[in-house]
Amino acid sequence: MSRFSPYPEYKDSGVEWLGEVPAHWEVKPLKRAIAAVESGTSVNAADVPAAQGELGVLKTSCVYKGWFDWRENKTVNQEDLGRVSCPLRKNTLIVSRMNTPELVGSAGLVLEAPVGIFLPDRLWQVSLEESCSPKYYYFFTRTPAYRDQVKVACAGTSSSMQNLGQDEFGGIWHPSPPKQEQHTIAAFLDHETARIDALVAEQQRLIDLLKEKRQAVISHAVTKGLDPDVTMKDSGVEWLGKVPAHWVVGPLRWYATIQGGVAKGKGYSDDTPTVDLPYLRVANVQDGHVDLSSVNTVTVALSEVERYRLHPGDVLMNEGGDNDKLGRGTVWEGEIADCLHQNHVFAIRPNDHLLPHWLSMFTGSKAARSYFYLYSKQSTNLASVSSSNVMSCPIPLPPREEQRQVLDFLGRETARIENLILEGEKAISFLQERRSALISAAVTGKIDVRGWQADQQSEQPEILMAAETRATYG
Numbered sequence: 001m002s003r004f005s006p007y008p009e010y011k012d013s014g015v016e017w018l019g020e021v022p023a024h025w026e027v028k029p030l031k032r033a034i035a036a037v038e039s040g041t042s043v044n045a046a047d048v049p050a051a052q053g054e055l056g057v058l059k060t061s062c063v064y065k066g067w068f069d070w071r072e073n074k075t076v077n078q079e080d081l082g083r084v085s086c087p088l089r090k091n092t093l094i095v096s097r098m099n100t101p102e103l104v105g106s107a108g109l110v111l112e113a114p115v116g117i118f119l120p121d122r123l124w125q126v127s128l129e130e131s132c133s134p135k136y137y138y139f140f141t142r143t144p145a146y147r148d149q150v151k152v153a154c155a156g157t158s159s160s161m162q163n164l165g166q167d168e169f170g171g172i173w174h175p176s177p178p179k180q181e182q183h184t185i186a187a188f189l190d191h192e193t194a195r196i197d198a199l200v201a202e203q204q205r206l207i208d209l210l211k212e213k214r215q216a217v218i219s220h221a222v223t224k225g226l227d228p229d230v231t232m233k234d235s236g237v238e239w240l241g242k243v244p245a246h247w248v249v250g251p252l253r254w255y256a257t258i259q260g261g262v263a264k265g266k267g268y269s270d271d272t273p274t275v276d277l278p279y280l281r282v283a284n285v286q287d288g289h290v291d292l293s294s295v296n297t298v299t300v301a302l303s304e305v306e307r308y309r310l311h312p313g314d315v316l317m318n319e320g321g322d323n324d325k326l327g328r329g330t331v332w333e334g335e336i337a338d339c340l341h342q343n344h345v346f347a348i349r350p351n352d353h354l355l356p357h358w359l360s361m362f363t364g365s366k367a368a369r370s371y372f373y374l375y376s377k378q379s380t381n382l383a384s385v386s387s388s389n390v391m392s393c394p395i396p397l398p399p400r401e402e403q404r405q406v407l408d409f410l411g412r413e414t415a416r417i418e419n420l421i422l423e424g425e426k427a428i429s430f431l432q433e434r435r436s437a438l439i440s441a442a443v444t445g446k447i448d449v450r451g452w453q454a455d456q457q458s459e460q461p462e463i464l465m466a467a468e469t470r471a472t473y474g
Contacts, residue, residue, distance in 0.1 A: 004447035015173050022445040025177045031170030036127040040086035040119030045074035055116045060096050068094050068108025086119040091134045093126040097164045104162040105150035109138035133182035139189050140174050143440045185442050188449040196435045200428050207424040214417045219365040221406050239370045243396045253391040255354035261341040262308045273302045279340040285316045287328040308340040313356045315348040320384030327372035329363050331356045358403045
């Protein structure tokens with residue numbers, strides 16, 4: 001942003017949060033820029049996008065991504081086809097009027113409006129006056145100035161759901177340059193944010209490749225070992241292929257026991273001694289680590305505590321979830337004393353032949369994921385695997401000392417890859433922060449872009465240079 005100068009003259013906006021604005025700009029409430037606010041009807045609909053020739057009603061998630069996506073819609077049921085209202089129109093703003101505190105007021109610009117897509121009652125379609133650029137106003141909704149005013153304007157009966165009234169929405173103050181200047185600012189932001197978004201996409205692609213590499217390194221090490229010249233043998237398991245000849249392959253039940261967890265809500269008689277203890281839920285068990293940021297408690301009988309207690313070295317594994325998370329797990333290191341686990345989290349306790357971290361690494365391999373997927377029970381976008389199928393999973397097992405050697409190697413390699421992933425995530429965060437800062441600076445008049453042209457060969461902003469430096473992994 002250093003290549004853009006401020007405006008030559010400013011004035012006090014009269015609005016505390018806005019400060020000074022360019023001298024020729026107006027500062028006014030949104031209602032003076034709005035021509036109409038419409039909303040649709042609540043109808044019964046199937047949670048699948050409408051096909052061509054069908055009618056669809058928008059989901060509130062159509063504005064969750066920071067832009068408007070009309071494909072986020074549901075197919076209207078046959079009996080409600082006559083009740084739909086407020087068809088989607090181009091060059092309007094779609095605004096979420098009722099949502100969680102983080103999402104209420106979210107907005108998107110309609111660039112494409114297929115025939116047959118309608119609004120529900122929880123979304124507004126905002127049409128602007130002819131003197132206003134819809135894209136400029138869309139960018140305004142991406143600024144902290146807008147979000148902060150939405151938070152103040154909202155009302156709600158609970159902390160989880162907020163309502164934005166039309167009067168309160170219309171009372172949001174905003175800086176308003178002349179229309180031609182609005183168009184220039186919008187075009188500038190379109191161009192610059194597209195460049196930043198391309199860098200974010202490149203960073204994300206690199207992160208995805210690094211994650212694939214991490215899994216490939218793990219998969220090879222726990223099924224083939226580290227010696228490229230070792231004699232191999234057929235494992236007898238089609239999806240496992242060949243393994244080193246001196247390794248053994250057997251079902252997990254040969255090398256471990258499995259412990260079921262406590263079911264929440266279990267009732268006890270008044271004369272049963274009970275205790276409240278921390279317990280791990282599915283949300284706590286992540287791929288390769290335990291998330292202890294939010295740990296709940298559960299009431300259990302004193303006589304059942306030992307039955308559900310976790311021991312250091314237990315391998316935690318989720319019973320189900322999304323297909324890509326099926327079988328994910330990690331090793332419990334005893335981070336919390338007297339911690340139990342939910343019935344949807346398996347606790348696998350290895351014997352002396354199997355190191356806990358070997359099992360944890362193997363469950364993250366492509367081979368193990370293939371097994372869990374093959375033997376899982378599938379439902380819409382979810383899958384679950386039974387304890388018996390978990391314990392029947394064939395495990396390739398080298399001697400304990402070789403397990404340690406492979407784990408030491410994987411510890412070094414995965415740490416190196418994870419550091420690179422972390423750098424990529426930091427770069428994305430940096431880019432997103434600077435993207436927001438660029439939008440805010442242009443929309444509130446902190447930088448003067450009136451002389452900007454899309455085809456000019458200007459100096460590359462430091463934001464992009466810094467991000468590209470971060471993207472060089474070597």
